[in-house]
Amino acid sequence: MMSRRAGMLIIAILSLALLVGLIGYALLVQPVVAQLSPTPPTLFTQLQYPFNQSLIPVGKVLTVHSRSWGSQPIENVELWADGQPWALQAANNATLYEGLFAWQSLGLGDHSLVARTNDTSKIPSTSAIVRLNAVMPYEPVATFQVQQSAGESLESLSKAFDVAPQTLLKLNPQLGNLPLNQPLGSDQSITIQLAGQFTPISTTTSLSATQTPLPADVANLPLATPYDPNAIWFDLQRRFGTANVPLAPEALVGSSNCQTQLVFTPTSDDADGFFIYRAGPTQNHFELVATVAANGSGPQLWQEPADFGQTLYYVVAFNPAGAAASPVVALENADSACATLQVPQFASLLLTPKIAVSDVYCYSSLANGPWQRVPNQGFLLPIAGGYDLASALPLTAISASQTWNLECWGWNGTQPQLLGNTSTTLSLGQEQIIALDADLFSLQGQLNTSTQIQQVPTLSTIAPPTNLRLTTDLEECVQAAPQADDFWRTACSTNLAAGATVLTWQWSEQACFPSADGQDCSANANLEGFQINDRLAGTPLELTRVNPEQRLVFLAPRTMPSPTDECLSVQAFRGLAVSLDSEVLCLPALKLAAGSYTLAPSLFNLNAGVAQQTVGDGCPALPINQSQSTSLNYPYVSSLLLLQRNAVAETACRRYTASWFDGSVSFILPRLDQSVGGLELSFSVASQPEPANEACPASASLQIGSASQTIDLATWPTNGLVTVAVDQALLEQIGQSNDPKLNFTLQAERQLANRNQRCSSELGDFSLKLTVQP
Numbered sequence: 001m002m003s004r005r006a007g008m009l010i011i012a013i014l015s016l017a018l019l020v021g022l023i024g025y026a027l028l029v030q031p032v033v034a035q036l037s038p039t040p041p042t043l044f045t046q047l048q049y050p051f052n053q054s055l056i057p058v059g060k061v062l063t064v065h066s067r068s069w070g071s072q073p074i075e076n077v078e079l080w081a082d083g084q085p086w087a088l089q090a091a092n093n094a095t096l097y098e099g100l101f102a103w104q105s106l107g108l109g110d111h112s113l114v115a116r117t118n119d120t121s122k123i124p125s126t127s128a129i130v131r132l133n134a135v136m137p138y139e140p141v142a143t144f145q146v147q148q149s150a151g152e153s154l155e156s157l158s159k160a161f162d163v164a165p166q167t168l169l170k171l172n173p174q175l176g177n178l179p180l181n182q183p184l185g186s187d188q189s190i191t192i193q194l195a196g197q198f199t200p201i202s203t204t205t206s207l208s209a210t211q212t213p214l215p216a217d218v219a220n221l222p223l224a225t226p227y228d229p230n231a232i233w234f235d236l237q238r239r240f241g242t243a244n245v246p247l248a249p250e251a252l253v254g255s256s257n258c259q260t261q262l263v264f265t266p267t268s269d270d271a272d273g274f275f276i277y278r279a280g281p282t283q284n285h286f287e288l289v290a291t292v293a294a295n296g297s298g299p300q301l302w303q304e305p306a307d308f309g310q311t312l313y314y315v316v317a318f319n320p321a322g323a324a325a326s327p328v329v330a331l332e333n334a335d336s337a338c339a340t341l342q343v344p345q346f347a348s349l350l351l352t353p354k355i356a357v358s359d360v361y362c363y364s365s366l367a368n369g370p371w372q373r374v375p376n377q378g379f380l381l382p383i384a385g386g387y388d389l390a391s392a393l394p395l396t397a398i399s400a401s402q403t404w405n406l407e408c409w410g411w412n413g414t415q416p417q418l419l420g421n422t423s424t425t426l427s428l429g430q431e432q433i434i435a436l437d438a439d440l441f442s443l444q445g446q447l448n449t450s451t452q453i454q455q456v457p458t459l460s461t462i463a464p465p466t467n468l469r470l471t472t473d474l475e476e477c478v479q480a481a482p483q484a485d486d487f488w489r490t491a492c493s494t495n496l497a498a499g500a501t502v503l504t505w506q507w508s509e510q511a512c513f514p515s516a517d518g519q520d521c522s523a524n525a526n527l528e529g530f531q532i533n534d535r536l537a538g539t540p541l542e543l544t545r546v547n548p549e550q551r552l553v554f555l556a557p558r559t560m561p562s563p564t565d566e567c568l569s570v571q572a573f574r575g576l577a578v579s580l581d582s583e584v585l586c587l588p589a590l591k592l593a594a595g596s597y598t599l600a601p602s603l604f605n606l607n608a609g610v611a612q613q614t615v616g617d618g619c620p621a622l623p624i625n626q627s628q629s630t631s632l633n634y635p636y637v638s639s640l641l642l643l644q645r646n647a648v649a650e651t652a653c654r655r656y657t658a659s660w661f662d663g664s665v666s667f668i669l670p671r672l673d674q675s676v677g678g679l680e681l682s683f684s685v686a687s688q689p690e691p692a693n694e695a696c697p698a699s700a701s702l703q704i705g706s707a708s709q710t711i712d713l714a715t716w717p718t719n720g721l722v723t724v725a726v727d728q729a730l731l732e733q734i735g736q737s738n739d740p741k742l743n744f745t746l747q748a749e750r751q752l753a754n755r756n757q758r759c760s761s762e763l764g765d766f767s768l769k770l771t772v773q774p
Contacts (some may be wrong), residue, residue: 043070044125045068053132055579057134062104062105072120105132107394111317128284129285149474154181157397214263227605253329255331263299270317271317281311344426348445349445352438367404403423462550465507474493503585504551532580535568569582591673609659641766645658669770670770675735676731678725679742698746702730703745708728726742
């Protein structure tokens, strides 16, 4: 029989083991925000075009290219422009989705684009923010000053020079908002530009929704209160609780007296709290800036100093079951009174390790917010006596004191060494001596508060290249080279003799007009080079880059058909800033050796639709008629085209429902200086017929120019290879078009009817055989 002492010992050991286990569990529990995010992430979103911090012509329609991928089926991708919804594309449960959105800048100045991907896990992925600057188009212009006589007005000048009055106002900011018919006065110097006039803003059409204004009683709304949920309790509820995932909250934003007013409203009662994310005018990633409590079902107000420029926000409702994000909203703050802020900054901050280490870095957290690596890349700069932390740790404006937590590391040989943790309170409005001591490092410095005038972020304007042309002349080629020496003369003669495509262009700093829109031309002095693009489908496909002294490029001899239209342009660049395009140059007709060539697809257009109607009175009237279309161009084209229809007729209430997938494939045909002997389209078919249901009608056709050819789907095998010879009538259209293109269109039946249908076919491995004659 066990003695009382032995029993007590066993209980003590078990209690100790339980205590050690609980302590270990507590140490391993992640913060709440990390518990709600997969580690590692399972869903990713990128905006691949346009490039961050690019100049774009105002009013021009751009093709925005997004890429989303993950381990779960992707439901859709959203594009947000300037904090407002622009477009949504269904991803049809793919795990890799390429989105192409047509977007248009509707005004001068800063714009922001964000893509958000939603998959079946209901945890969205948000891309980095692409910030753009819309400027007036820089076309070749003549700019000069005109001395005015008394009695002349902007209205009379605009008629005399055939220039829009708004253009004259833009070119002459010293006039302010002068009425168009008011006399200018004598000896007034006016700037005039002829040719390449500015694009009138009034010709653009607004596509995005108007943002809802803040409620009239915003000042009376309850203020959001900080919330620090217990991570251990939250983790236990997440593992064993039965809560429902909250619905996404609604969010509105505005400003008053240089204070941001973010109003968010729950749409369900399930939220425990809310995360608030922000991206300031100079940031291209969202940061978690606050965690606040739910505090009932009504709207709440969250405030902070308003940055000058465009700031983006979104709010996430969360509980242990999951999280749901609100739409992105934008605060456009152009109030000059808000340009002056009290900003804290470290006049000095010296980190001194107490042991011998190298490559020091830290993690910093302000106001109990997220931890950020300092510096975000690389390591702290060594200086006399230690390491410089001040230059690597910029601070943002604060309205009161806030807690600062710091954790630092250094490399000890081949292993990272924790140097320790420390914290203090930073105060605004006074000088503060910093003297902190951690286990293996000390910190000395001084915090100052200075008054800063904020500027709306602008980009240095880079002048675009001009006079892009194709040359076959040796001297012209050498003249465009960085140096007229033997090396470049040999390079020019060798490439010209081999039949290479030789492009030359001109570039001049004087083509930049900073006074027109407040830009500067400093990037011209530090130009990094030129990039040569193919313009296919409006998305520049970069072919190559050359150095800034070079005004020419050699492209390989054209011996094979290209999947693009071979229409090229050149841009100047410095870092991420890129100029507008030069003029577009389409290469001349191509002479191929007689024989057959295989062409790859240039463009896929994927369609999806759903429709529903009630014929009788037996069921609710829920009419639906929706469709979406997605285009993918080379080199991002899909290899798969889906033909599918699913129709259901509910006889009990006579409701008809149908959904379908179909699309088209396009091949750009080369501009040839010879006759085409034949074209043959090939693709594979894999079908999943449903014999118990009715047949699914569909149509297929080929088209070149104005000629079309119907294809009989009944001749296709259920599974296998399909080849279709193109009719002579279509071949005759090739020489009649400057941009010949073969379109293969596949269309499922769209009509609703009293049918039960289910069928699906996958078409892939598309290719086009081109046969040319001598």
